[in-house]
Each structure stands twice: as C-alpha cells, then as structure tokens.
Amino acid sequence: MIAHLAILQVIVPLMAAPLCLLLTRPRLAWLFTLLASGLAFLTSCLLLQQVMTSGTIIYELGGWDAPWGIEYRIDQLNAFLLLIITAISTVVLFAAHTSIQDEIPADRHTIFYVLYLLSLAAMLGIVATGDAFNVFVFLEISSLSAYALIALGKDRRALWASYQYLIMGTIGATFILIGIGLMYQMTGTLNMDDLAKRLPEVAQTRTIFTAFAFVIVGICLKLALFPLHLWLPNAYAYAPSIVTAFFAATATKVAIYLLIRFTFSVFGLSFSFTHLPLQILFVVLGLAGIFVASTAAIYQTNIKHLFAYSSIAQIGYMIVGFSASTVTGLTATLLHVFNHALMKGALFLALGAVMYRIGSTQLSQFHGLGRQMPLTMAAIVIGGLSLIGVPLTVGFVSKWYLVLAVIENGWWPVAVLILLGSLLAVVYVWRIVEVAYFKPAPAGSETIKEAPASFLIPVWILVIANIYFGIDTRLSVQVAEAASRSLFGMSP
Amino acid sequence: MNMSLESMLALSIILPLLAAIGIVATGSKPNLREAVTLGTSVALLYLVINLYQGIKQGTNISVLWWELLPGLQISFSVEPLGMLFALIASFLWLITTVYAIGYMRSHHEQNQTRFYACFAIAISSVMGITFADNLFTLFIFYEILTLSTYPLVTHSGTEAAKKGGRVYLGLLLSTSIAFFLLAIISTWFVAGTLDFKPGGVFDSTVNTTVAGIILVLFVFGIGKAAIMPFHRWLPAAMVAPTPVSALLHAVAVVKAGVFTVLKICIFIFGIDLLAVLPSTQFLLYLAGASILLASLVAMRQDNLKARLAYSTVSQLGYITLGALLATSSGIIGSSMHIATHAFGKITLFFCAGAILVAAHKSKISEMRGLGLQMPITMAAFFIASLSIIGVPPAGGTWSKWFLLMGTMETEQFILMAILMISSLLNIAYLLPIPFHAFFSGDKTLSSGAAKIKEAPLPSLIALCITTVGCVILFVYPQPLHELAKAILAT
Numbered sequence: 017m018i019a020h021l022a023i024l025q026v027i028v029p030l031m032a033a034p035l036c037l038l039l040t041r042p043r044l045a046w047l048f049t050l051l052a053s054g055l056a057f058l059t060s061c062l063l064l065q066q067v068m069t070s071g072t073i074i075y076e077l078g079g080w081d082a083p084w085g086i087e088y089r090i091d092q093l094n095a096f097l098l099l100i101i102t103a104i105s106t107v108v109l110f111a112a113h114t115s116i117q118d119e120i121p122a123d124r125h126t127i128f129y130v131l132y133l134l135s136l137a138a139m140l141g142i143v144a145t146g147d148a149f150n151v152f153v154f155l156e157i158s159s160l161s162a163y164a165l166i167a168l169g170k171d172r173r174a175l176w177a178s179y180q181y182l183i184m185g186t187i188g189a190t191f192i193l194i195g196i197g198l199m200y201q202m203t204g205t206l207n208m209d210d211l212a213k214r215l216p217e218v219a220q221t222r223t224i225f226t227a228f229a230f231v232i233v234g235i236c237l238k239l240a241l242f243p244l245h246l247w248l249p250n251a252y253a254y255a256p257s258i259v260t261a262f263f264a265a266t267a268t269k270v271a272i273y274l275l276i277r278f279t280f281s282v283f284g285l286s287f288s289f290t291h292l293p294l295q296i297l298f299v300v301l302g303l304a305g306i307f308v309a310s311t312a313a314i315y316q317t318n319i320k321h322l323f324a325y326s327s328i329a330q331i332g333y334m335i336v337g338f339s340a341s342t343v344t345g346l347t348a349t350l351l352h353v354f355n356h357a358l359m360k361g362a363l364f365l366a367l368g369a370v371m372y373r374i375g376s377t378q379l380s381q382f383h384g385l386g387r388q389m390p391l392t393m394a395a396i397v398i399g400g401l402s403l404i405g406v407p408l409t410v411g412f413v414s415k416w417y418l419v420l421a422v423i424e425n426g427w428w429p430v431a432v433l434i435l436l437g438s439l440l441a442v443v444y445v446w447r448i449v450e451v452a453y454f455k456p457a458p459a460g461s462e463t464i465k466e467a468p469a470s471f472l473i474p475v476w477i478l479v480i481a482n483i484y485f486g487i488d489t490r491l492s493v494q495v496a497e498a499a500s501r502s503l504f505g506m507s508p
Numbered sequence: 509m510n511m512s513l514e515s516m517l518a519l520s521i522i523l524p525l526l527a528a529i530g531i532v533a534t535g536s537k538p539n540l541r542e543a544v545t546l547g548t549s550v551a552l553l554y555l556v557i558n559l560y561q562g563i564k565q566g567t568n569i570s571v572l573w574w575e576l577l578p579g580l581q582i583s584f585s586v587e588p589l590g591m592l593f594a595l596i597a598s599f600l601w602l603i604t605t606v607y608a609i610g611y612m613r614s615h616h617e618q619n620q621t622r623f624y625a626c627f628a629i630a631i632s633s634v635m636g637i638t639f640a641d642n643l644f645t646l647f648i649f650y651e652i653l654t655l656s657t658y659p660l661v662t663h664s665g666t667e668a669a670k671k672g673g674r675v676y677l678g679l680l681l682s683t684s685i686a687f688f689l690l691a692i693i694s695t696w697f698v699a700g701t702l703d704f705k706p707g708g709v710f711d712s713t714v715n716t717t718v719a720g721i722i723l724v725l726f727v728f729g730i731g732k733a734a735i736m737p738f739h740r741w742l743p744a745a746m747v748a749p750t751p752v753s754a755l756l757h758a759v760a761v762v763k764a765g766v767f768t769v770l771k772i773c774i775f776i777f778g779i780d781l782l783a784v785l786p787s788t789q790f791l792l793y794l795a796g797a798s799i800l801l802a803s804l805v806a807m808r809q810d811n812l813k814a815r816l817a818y819s820t821v822s823q824l825g826y827i828t829l830g831a832l833l834a835t836s837s838g839i840i841g842s843s844m845h846i847a848t849h850a851f852g853k854i855t856l857f858f859c860a861g862a863i864l865v866a867a868h869k870s871k872i873s874e875m876r877g878l879g880l881q882m883p884i885t886m887a888a889f890f891i892a893s894l895s896i897i898g899v900p901p902a903g904g905t906w907s908k909w910f911l912l913m914g915t916m917e918t919e920q921f922i923l924m925a926i927l928m929i930s931s932l933l934n935i936a937y938l939l940p941i942p943f944h945a946f947f948s949g950d951k952t953l954s955s956g957a958a959k960i961k962e963a964p965l966p967s968l969i970a971l972c973i974t975t976v977g978c979v980i981l982f983v984y985p986q987p988l989h990e991l992a993k994a995i996l997a998t
Contacts, residue, residue, distance in 0.1 A: 401655070404681075404685075405685070406651055406655070407647060407648040407651050407652075408648060408652075413576075413577065415689075416577065416693065419689070419690070419693045420693055420696070420697065423693060423694065423697050424697070431690060431693070432686070432690065435685055435686045435689060435690055436686055438685055439681075439682050439685060439686060442677075442678070442681050442682065442685075443678075446674070446677065446678075450670060450674070453665075454662070454665055454669075454670045487574065487576060489576060489577055493577060493578075
C-alpha cells in the first residue's frame with residue numbers, strides 16, 4: 017500500500033470520477049466526492065511525511081523502466097503542491113452541497129461532482145508525474161473539466177467566460193505540446209529527469225531555444241501572468257462559487273509548479289537564467305502585474321472580479337520571487353503559493369456564502385452586511401488583512417521572505433515597489449470593509465441571515481489556517497525551504 | 509500573590525486581551541461590563557507597579573513566547589524606557605476608564621461594548637509595544653494597535669467618521685508597510701538581528717549612508733510619531749469619542765510612535781552612531797519644522813479638539829527632536845516629555861470632553877464666560893496648559909528644560925530658538941481659552957445658558973486626578989528623572 021502511494025494519489029480521484037456518475041442522488045455524490053478528496057488528502061500527507069524523512073520517491077508505472085515507461089517522481093516540491101491541492105479541495109468541498117443548491121440546476125449536480133473529481137485528479141497528475149508528455153495529457157484533462165465547470169455558472173456570461181478561457185487555454189496547451197515535441201525531437205526522451213541529463217548536450221541549438229520559448233509562454237498563459245491574464249477575471253467571476261474557490265486556490269499554483277519544474281529541473285538554472293534574459297523579463301512583468309492588476313482591482317464593482325484581479329497581482333509576487341533565482345526567492349514563491357491558497361480559498365468561499373444568501377457579489381449589495389452576516393464578513397476582513405500582509409497572518413510571512421530575497425539580490429527599488437504594491441491591497445480590501453460596515457442596509461430590505469454552518473465551518477477552517485500558519489510557520493517554511501534547496505541541488 | 513515577575517510580564521499583555529473577551533461576554537449588562545474594564549485596569553496597574561519594583565531592584569525580567577521564523581522571536585523584556593511608558597499607559601487607562609463611564613453614558617453613545625472591547629485590545633498592544641524585546645515584536649503590536657483603534661476612530665459610523673478613519677488607517681498602515689517594514693527588513697539584512705541592544709546593533713563597519721537611509725525610513729515609517737508630512741491622521745482621528753482622543757491620541761498611540769523612535773535611536777542605532785549619521789541633521793530640522801508649523805496651524809483652529817491635536821503634533825516633534833539630538837540630556841528630556849505631555853494633554857482632552865458633554869460646545873469661540881459655570885474644568889485646563897507650555901508649577905517645565913539643555917550641549921542654536929518660539933506659540937494658542945472663559949464673561953451669553961453645570965462626577969474626578977498629576981510631576985519629579993536616567997545606564 018505504502019509503496020503505491022504515488023500512484024494512488026492520482027488514481028483514487030481519477031477512478032472516483034466515473035464511479036460518481038453512477039450516483040444519481042446529489043447528496044450521495046457529494047459525500048462520495050468528499051470521501052475521495054479526503055483520501056487524496058491523507059495520501060498527500062503520508063507522501064509529504066515520507067519525502068521529508070527519506071527523500072525523493074520514484075514510482076514506475078506498470079513496472080516499466082524510466083525512459084520508456086512513465087515515471088512518477090515525488091520530491092519535496094511535488095509533495096508540497098499535492099498537499100496544498102488536496103487540502104484546499106477537501107475543505108472547499110464541505111460547502112459544495114449547500115453552495116450549488118441555488119447555483120446549479122439539480123439534474124447537473126452529479127455531473128458537477130464528476131467534473132470536480134476529474135479536475136482534481138488531473139491537477140494531482142500534473143504535479144505527480146515525472147513525464148513531460150504525461151504533463152500535457154493531465155493538463156488537457158484539467159483544462160477540459162475546468163471549461164465545463166466554469167460553464168456551469170448560473171450567470172449566462174459564464175459561457176462566454178468559459179469560451180474565452182477555452183481559447184486561451186488551448187493556445188497555452190498547444191504551445192506546451194509544441195515545446196515538448198521539439199524537446200523530444202532533439203533528445204528522444206520524454207522523461208523529465210532524462211531530459212535534464214540530455215538537454216545540456218544540445219542546449220545551444222535554435223530548436224531548444226524555440227522549445228523553451230514555447231513551453232514558457234504556454235505555461236505563462238496557464239498561470240495568467242500579466243499580460244496573458246485576460247481570461248482569468250471573467251472565468252473566476254462567473255464560475256460557480258465552489259469552482260472559483262477551488263481554482264483560485266489551486267489552478268494557477270499548478271502552473272507555477274510547472275514553471276519552476278521546467279526552468280529549474282528540466283532546462284536547468286544556468287540555461288534558463290544565464291543564457292536567456294528571463295530574469296529581467298519576469299521581474300518587470302511581475303511588477304507590472306502587481307501594479308496593473310491591483311489598480312484594476314480597486315475599480316471593480318463585483319467582489320469576485322476584485323479578488324480575481326487581486327489573484328493576478330499575487331501571481332506577480334510569486335513571479336518576482338521566482339525570478340530572484342535564489343534559495344530565498346524560491347522559498348518566498350513557494351511560501352506564497354501555500355499562503356495565497358489559504359487566503360484566496362477563504363475569501364472566495366466566504367464570497368460563496370454571500371452569494372448563497374443574497375444571490376450576488378456586487379459591492380452595492382454589501383450594504384449593512386457587517387451586521388447581518390458578522391461571521392462571514394469577519395472572515396473576509398481577516399482574509400483581506402492576510403492579503404495585505406499584516407503580521408501574524410500568512411501574508412506577512414511570504415512578504416517577509418520576498419522582500420528579504422529581493423534585498424539579498426540588491427534590488428532595492430523592487431523591494432520598495434513590492435511594499436507599495438501591498439498598499440494597493442489596503443485600498444481594495446478597505447473598500448469592501450467600508451461598504452459592509454458603514455453603509456446601513458437599504459431600508460425596507462428583508463433581513464439577511466448569517467450563512468449556514470456548512471459554509472461557516474470550512475470558511476473558518478481556512479481563516480484560522482491563515483492565522484495559524486502565520487504564527488506557526490514551521491511546516492510551511494521548512495517544506496518550502498527544503499524544496500527550494502533541493503531545486504538548487506543543495507542538501508535540504 | 510506569589511507570582512513570578514516573568515508571568516506578571518506575560519500577564520500584563522494577556523490580561524487586557526482577556527478583558528476584551530470578558531467585555532464582549534458581559535455586553536448586555538453595562539454595569540458588569542464596566543466593572544470588568546475597571547477591575548482589569550486596576551489589576552494591570554498592579555502588575556506594572558510590581559514590574560517597576562522588580563527592575564528597581566535590578567532584576568532581569570524577560571519572556572520568550574514564540575519563534576515565528578528562525579531568528580525572529582516574539583519576546584518581551586522590561587527596561588526603564590518601556591517601564592516609564594507602561595506606567596503612564598496603565599495608570600492613565602484606569603483614569604480614562606473612570607472618565608469614559610461618565611462621558612459615554614451621559615453622551616448616550618452607541619455600541620459601547622465594542623468601544624470598551626477595542627479599547628482593551630488597544631491597551632494590550634500598547635503593553636506589547638512597551639515591553640517588546642525586539643523590533644519584530646514591536647512591529648507586530650504596532651500594527652495591531654493601528655487596527656484595533658480603527659473601530660474606535662470610526663465609532664460614530666457617520667460619513668465624517670468614515671472619512672477620518674480612511675485617513676487614519678491609510679496613513680498609519682501605508683507608512684508602516686512602505687517604510688517601517690522596509691527599514692526593519694533592511695536592518696535585519698545589514699545587522700543580522702532585530703534585538704534591542706544597548707549601544708545599537710550596527711557594528712562600527714556599517715556604511716553610514718545605508719544606516720542614514722534606514723534611519724530616515726524609520727522616522728517616516730513610524731507614522732504614529734506624527735512627524736510632518738505624515739501627521740494628517742492625528743487631526744483626522746479627532747472624530748472619535750473624546751475618551752479615545754484623550755487616551756489613545758494624546759497618550760497611547762502617539763506615545764507608542766515616539767517611544768518607538770526613542771527605542772530605535774537608543775537601542776538599534778545607539779547614540780554614538782546616531783550622532784555621526786549624515787541624515788540626522790536633516791531629520792532634526794524636519795522635527796523642528798514640524799514643531800513650528802504644527803503650532804502655527806494650531807493657532808488657526810477654532811475646534812478645540814483640532815487645536816489640541818495640532819498641539820500634540822507639535823509636542824511629539826519635541827520628543828523626536830530630543831531623541832535625534834543623541835545626547836543624554838536629549839534622551840532624558842524626551843523620555844520625561846512622554847510622561848509630562850501625557851498628563852498635560854490628557855487633562856486638556858478630558859476638559860474638552862467635559863465641555864462637550866456638559867455645555868455641548870466644541871468651538872473655542874463659544875467658550876467665553878464658561879469659567880463661571882464650569883470653574884473646576886477650566887481651572888484644570890489652565891494648569892494643564894501651563895504644563896504643555898512648560899512653566900511652573902507644572903511638570904512640563906522639567907522635560908523642556910532638559911530638551912533645551914540638549915540643544916545647547918550640541919550647539920544646535922537654531923533648534924534651541926525653535927523650541928523657545930514654540931513655547932511662546934503654545935502660550936498664544938492655549939492660554940486665551942481659560943482666560944476668556946474666566947474674564948470675558950459675556951453677560952447675555954451666560955444668562956441664557958445658566959443651566960450649564962459641571963460634567964458628570966466620574967469625568968470630573970478623572971480630570972482632577974490628572975491635573976494633580978501635572979503638579980506632582982513638577983514638585984516631585986525625582987522618580988521620573990531617575991527612570992529616565994536609567995535608560996542610558998542599561
């Protein structure tokens with residue numbers, strides 16, 4: 017059993033998906049999905065523990081040797097990501113049954129869970145596999161299920177948002193495929209570890225440069241790096257609340273993982289950062305993303321849009337940390353991947369609760385919500401504070417590492433810009449606070465009740481995690497540091 | 509009670525937090541709720557006095573709570589400067605609670621439970637700041653103080669309160685994140701530690717340009733010290749109920765700011781390094797400008813609380829200036845000014861609140877002849893004004909004396925002149941208020957408003973106590989002076 021954990025991680029939700037189709041009663045399908053996701057979470061905990069104590073796990077699918085068969089390779093980085101994805105997925109699912117009551121027609125509930133499981137399995141597959149082509153396959157599964165999930169949104173604009181995402185996502189996936197194809201042509205292998213060994217011999221060829229460009233641009237489309245972010249705000253805003261909470265916390269993180277994996281492990285640090293001007297490009301794009309998206313967030317009237325733009329800005333922070341290309345920088349990025357998942361999970365889930373009660377997430381509907389839904393609004397405030405980076409929340413920990421990494425590189429102006437960027441977060445978070453707490457509820461409107469416990473419990477689990485991991489940073493910092501040290505080829 | 513000094517130190521931070529929970533729990537019974545606040549403030553004062561006696565005997569008191577990141581600890585220790593601030597804050601919390609009970613009830617304020625709960629959290633974070641053993645701990649509590657006082661500033665929930673709150677939070681959070689945090693991370697990067705150490709953490713090899721820039725970042729970043737041009741939050745905060753303005757925006761929050769400046773000057777830079785930094789001179793003049801300009805602005809305010817707020821901005825400039833002088837007289841003067849200004853200014857605010865509650869007046873021009881109806885309040889106002897100006901028989905005399913000595917020792921004659929001129933300006937904007945109240949009694953006005961009486965008894969008692977405090981600090985300044993002297997001895 018223990019020996020097969022790596023494959024069980026992916027296969028359990030993947031097999032659960034078609035089985036779920038047989039369950040016609042929504043509540044049963046929900047419980048089944050929850051069970052599958054919970055099992056995946058347990059698996060990822062065991063995997064992380066195993067990796068942290070005894071190093072990288074290599075699992076050969078069907079017993080075929082590596083360059084020919086598909087290999088699953090779990091090191092600290094993979095295990096960390098697997099843990100984040102499964103944890104968020106499980107917590108978010110607690111609220112799913114209540115949340116989709118109003119948002120999705122009853123006859124599509126089972127389909128929703130099937131798609132959710134597929135999407136989860138595919139994300140886990142992308143992270144777990146050590147095979148470049150396998151990455152593409154899972155990427156397609158995850159994308160297709162994502163398009164369908166977003167299209168399930170109640171608002172008719174969800175269809176358009178999904179279509180937008182489909183076009184951009186397909187371009188991204190195609191680019192990645194072309195890149196992988198070119199690499200295969202030059203090296204004759206698809207195994208990442210093998211690729212890393214063979215690429216240096218042919219590194220100075222135009223084909224490999226092209227492959228690199230295709231892969232990186234494809235991934236950047238997926239991770240919504242400014243200015244390739246246009247698909248994201250609408251997709252997040254019009255998707256069902258649960259889907260938004262799940263994707264905002266995980267989907268772009270998987271793309272960040274791919275970026276790190278391809279630049280650091282497959283192409284190698286010296287190729288990615290020395291031969292090509294990736295560093296300056298990413299610092300500029302990251303910073304531009306922070307400022308443009310944060311400014312855009314300030315002007316949004318739909319809170320889901322607002323936090324979607326904020327997500328794009330947060331990706332900017334991750335990219336700046338990544339482009340520092342030091343252990344501290346990468347640690348900052350990985351920490352922020354973890355911490356941002358907690359923040360956005362909490363925020364979007366709380367928005368789901370608001371959606372459930374008042375049927376909208378327009379800022380103008382938030383009047384008086386501070387009194388009517390005190391616990392939900394308190395969760396949004398704490399999530400917002402974490403986003404700003406107030407001490408004792410997770411946001412502070414990642415900001416600390418990020419600024420430290422930037423200063424270590426001597427990039428003083430960048431440090432100033434990062435901190436100024438977080439001031440923009442103060443502005444957009446406080447817009448919500450002011451409306452919710454200072455505007456009285458419109459006269460004559462019916463009283464709105466606090467969200468049901470099925471929302472409050474998962475929301476507050478995530479909120480408390482925001483504070484807990486802001487104080488007890490051992491788990492997140494240790495794993496992130498170990499992962500980034502191993503990517504730099506140092507002993508953890 | 510048999511309790512170790514260490515647990516008393518920890519308890520002095522936890523106790524107000526527990527009180528906040530207690531206040532929320534007893535929210536439906538106002539008498540019980542106020543009893544919780546009063547009881548806690550008495551207990552806190554008891555704890556702090558015990559700690560004071562502890563360090564007088566030379567005991568080292570410190571606790572480590574948690575290591576957040578490697579090398580970044582939340583830890584506390586007691587040293588004289590922190591002790592001084594803690595004594596003032598905890599004593600005045602008790603007095604303000606008494607005052608607030610009278611004020612809030614007769615003013616029929618809403619949401620009193622939230623008010624007292626946030627107040628208690630704010631005091632807890634002030635205690636965290638005073639006893640912080642390193643810059644990191646201090647920063648955490650500094651931010652909590654900002655956030656916990658935001659609901660107090662916006663207490664009334666009106667449009668004006670919302671605007672005031674926006675400026676308040678915007679300026680305090682922005683400066684702390686953009687400059688203060690950057691300065692802290694830079695210090696961590698350059699010195700490798702954030703612990704407060706006598707003589708500073710930077711070694712002799714440090715680049716003075718870099719250290720100078722970090723100093724500027726610190727002084728601008730500590731927005732709570734209200735050095736111009738980052739002072740706007742303080743007048744904006746005056747929309748809060750008067751007890752908040754009195755304790756938080758004359759004592760706790762602003763003094764947390766200048767306390768942090770002092771702490772950083774003495775224990776991060778060390779006065780020897782501070783004296784040779786290229787940016788110190790610039791910051792001294794900035795503080796001087798802040799003193800003069802704020803005094804001039806204060807003269808033009810007709811709203812009493814606004815005038816007092818600008819006066820505070822000016823007086824905070826004194827403390828920053830004293831810290832930056834980097835001599836022992838300057839440091840002693842600054843530390844004593846924290847205490848003397850606290851007593852003086854809180855009395856003035858108490859008076860302003862008393863006038864508002866009893867006579868419903870907030871404009872200075874309407875206060876003529878009020879001395880006949882509210883003689884105690886106006887007499888208190890007069891004595892507290894003397895303390896702010898710095899003349900006998902009030903405590904402000906001593907602190908201004910040491911500050912002037914400091915400027916002379918360092919031969920900063922321009923700054924000396926600024927201090928003198930500012931004292932004259934203080935006279936010009938403070939003394940006419942009690943003067944007109946007593947002597948330009950307009951008969952037509954006072955006969956129509958004959959019903960005005962003194963403020964409610966709890967408020968009156970509170971303002972008498974702080975007035976007596978002003979006088980005692982003049983007659984018997986030795987304990988304060990010894991505490992201030994001990995700061996540099998550690």
